Amino acid sequence: MSGEDNYTHIQCSDEDGLVLQAQCYLHGFPPTHYVLLLGAAYLEFLMDRAVLVLLSFLAGALSLLGLQAALLYKLYSRAAPQPPPQFTPADVRLPDVLKSRLGDDLRSKKEDGTWFNFFLQFMFSELQDSLQLRRFLTKKIQTEFEEILRSRSGILVDELYLRDFNLGDNFPVFMGISVDKSDVVSGVIQTLDIRARIMYDGGFQIAVDAALPFGRVAFVSVRVLKVRGLLRFRFSRHPFSHWSISFYEECKTEFGHHVSLKKLLLLQIRRLIRKKHTLPMYKMRFKPFFLPHVDTERSSGQSIRVDGVEVGHGVFEVTIKGASRLRFITKGAYFYCTASV
Known part of the structure; x- marks a missing residue:
């Protein structure tokens, strides 16, 4: 250091022999010289190899993490909700191959329907013992019983109880x-009438307990031995979608019976078929092809709302899983559980 010039010489060197020199005033140093001095020392520190390796590692790790974060954000970020696609409903029309046959005499073109009868026999063998089918038929039989009791025949019978039924060994054949x-x-198509001749000898059986006036009870067991007749299947859209089945003329039936009322009940069965299931009389049906008709005008004022949202029409099914703390009953008795809404 030379005193007359008031300068201070500073010299630094690293392991590689790199020399860093700085010169500054002892008195009245300008601030710029202090900044340069500190910057020179900082650059010397950065030039150390270990520090460079550490900084390179950190920079690479941060770059890799940033790239992965960007890719994950792009993959899993939720896109803006798109409006659902709008499809224009197509108008229903009759195929050209069938439209060309409208002018023909379709009555003369009879088909034996072999494939259809084989299909029905197969489905019958699969479903005849199913619980769903037996429930469906039980409900239909009970409905018929209620209509019988409301008719003139109900004068002779107070109540009818279904004891059991058997679907027989085959399904009716349509020729x-x-x-x-x-x-x-x-x-x-607005209305479609299909003509078919029915042949049945499957042996359908039904057992009924009939409650008679004055506290008497009669056991009725009827077996259908033979049914022959000409049927009309109608599918129509008026006044609303429905289907029906009825005989063109009184059918030929043959019954086997074990009944204390003897011929009286059989006459009532034939009379019921003639009065309700022979043209021009028929009964509108919906299931299994259509849903029951709902009177929108009548039900419009009975809408149900939950939390401000209107609840539409549907089916409510309740399954009873079990019951406990029931009274002990004798062998052969049954419990019945009912649920209502």
């Missing part, structure tokens, strides 16, 4: 199937 009538408007 000579043909189109009897078809009304087509604007390419859409």
